[in-house]
Amino acid sequence: MHFDDKIPIYYQIKNHIYHEIITGTLQPGEKLPSVRQLAVDVTANVNTVQRALSEMIAAGIIESKRGRGNFVTMETTKITALKTQLVTTQLAHVYQQLHALNLSDEEILVSVQQYIEQRGQNK
Amino acid sequence: MHFDDKIPIYYQIKNHIYHEIITGTLQPGEKLPSVRQLAVDVTANVNTVQRALSEMIAAGIIESKRGRGNFVTMETTKITALKTQLVTTQLAHVYQQLHALNLSDEEILVSVQQYIEQRGQNK
């Protein structure tokens, strides 16, 4: 797995798994790979994976069953809530950043639109 | 200055000064505060500030004159190029993230629009 060296690995692992849950790669109730297997998958240490998992367990997205494995929550409301939370975080961040670069609300919207259009052409 | 503990301080300082240059708080050719003063301003160490400055110097945005101070480049083309580069980076990042959350191009655009609208109301 590719890591951004400006962000803690455990944090990136957490985000990675969250994405898999939200996109349905990991279904509600599904068992995750074992922590040892996950460590191999993402090329990180077991303790680092465990730290990521611990936060997801604390957030109620993952349920841990000792001796059996880690499972995605069956409460789909939690998952949709997670998605909106992540989306909002992203929007707030980019808005704040572009605003700090002196772009008006209108300019922000247009720049997003243009980025998407231009991106469609280069494909 | 407020720091995000998930991102290196020197990196945040660099971004902070870039923003000041782009918004015109720091004009082309203008002298920056001394490294020691900057360290006080942003509540960080001189070496950390210096690391941020070094990268900006390497990027050609800041010119360093030993014994005199650090100065914003007079080449305004470099500054406008920097702005577009920073904006594009932000757009690419948020697009990639939202796309990874399974949002279509259309949904991304709408969500940005809604975020801005809703934000206007809460003010």
Add this chain to the structure above:
DNA sequence: TATAGTGTAATAGTAAAATATAACACTAGG
């Protein structure tokens, strides 16, 4: 020419993340 202000760099120490490794606790299945 002396001095204050500037950038630059080196050293040593601290803190946090990540690693390697091992051990412990529990579960399921043969």
Add this chain to the structure above:
DNA sequence: CCTAGTGTTATATTTTACTATTACACTATA
């Protein structure tokens, strides 16, 4: 009951960013 597979935890070590401190190099000016 034993064993393999699971989560959990602990220890020691390494790495990196950051800090504190000091020293050096250069510039302007009183």
